[in-house]
Amino acid sequence: MNFYYVTTDEGKRKKFAVGGLKEVYRYERTICPTCKGQCVTPDYYQLFNYKTWNLKMYMSRDHYADFMSTEYLQLIISEKAKKVLTENFGDAVDFGDIEMVSHRDLSAEKLKEIRDAQGYAYAKKIPNDPPQFYRLFLKRDAAIDFEKSGYKLVVDCPTCGYKFYEQPIFEYSVELGKITYTPTVYIIESTWKGCDIFRAEGEGLAIFCTDKFKEAYDQHKLTGLIFSSDYLKVETV
Numbered sequence: 001m002n003f004y005y006v007t008t009d010e011g012k013r014k015k016f017a018v019g020g021l022k023e024v025y026r027y028e029r030t031i032c033p034t035c036k037g038q039c040v041t042p043d044y045y046q047l048f049n050y051k052t053w054n055l056k057m058y059m060s061r062d063h064y065a066d067f068m069s070t071e072y073l074q075l076i077i078s079e080k081a082k083k084v085l086t087e088n089f090g091d092a093v094d095f096g097d098i099e100m101v102s103h104r105d106l107s108a109e110k111l112k113e114i115r116d117a118q119g120y121a122y123a124k125k126i127p128n129d130p131p132q133f134y135r136l137f138l139k140r141d142a143a144i145d146f147e148k149s150g151y152k153l154v155v156d157c158p159t160c161g162y163k164f165y166e167q168p169i170f171e172y173s174v175e176l177g178k179i180t181y182t183p184t185v186y187i188i189e190s191t192w193k194g195c196d197i198f199r200a201e202g203e204g205l206a207i208f209c210t211d212k213f214k215e216a217y218d219q220h221k222l223t224g225l226i227f228s229s230d231y232l233k234v235e236t237v
């Protein structure tokens with residue numbers, strides 16, 4: 001089985017839109033007294049995956065792909081991508097609704113906040129008629145051989161059991177204008193349970209897919225993803 005590492009594309013000539021949150025949601029949660037330094041910020045990863053969360057999102061531009069990210073690096077997908085995924089990979093995926101917010105729905109105060117953070121041009125490009133997008137939920141499937149892949153265990157909390165591995169990242173040489181080092185991640189094939197697009201066990205946000213997923217993506221001419229082995233090579237053990 002061939003696996004690919006998947007990242008979102010920014011768009012070449014015109015940058016794709018990115019989703020922004022209309023309301024920043026703050027919530028109380030129990031913080032582990034030992035490793036609190038690692039988890040003190042609001043956990044948007046968890047929140048994003050609560051199906052019932054009423055996510056209100058505006059888009060930053062009016063150029064869209066089928067797969068895009070949000071300010072918090074989660075995947076949002078188009079109506080077309082949702083249909084292709086449902087028909088072909090129904091067991092691997094689930095979706096959450098998004099209330100799409102248009103420029104005219106944003107208060108003067110919120111627009112000022114966006115302008116201050118991202119600039120005037122950015123705020124002006126928020127469309128009045130954004131298409132419908134959906135949150136994409138992925139399962140955790142195969143495990144990674146962390147040691148062989150050169151992952152560093154940076155948090156191993158004795159109190160709450162939280163473990164965090166830091167993924168080795170590629171190196172880019174400005175002088176040479178190219179990537180000079182690409183790490184390899186080793187997926188333990190016997191632990192793969194059959195999802196064609198998934199996140200690995202204990203590995204944060206990295207997304208992996210199979211040949212079958214890539215074929216369906218190409219066949220339906222979907223946009224917004226990069227299947228590049230320049231950033232991270234994927235092999236199996």
Ligand SMILES: [Zn+2]
Nearest residue numbers: 032035157160
């Ligand atoms: Zn802890």
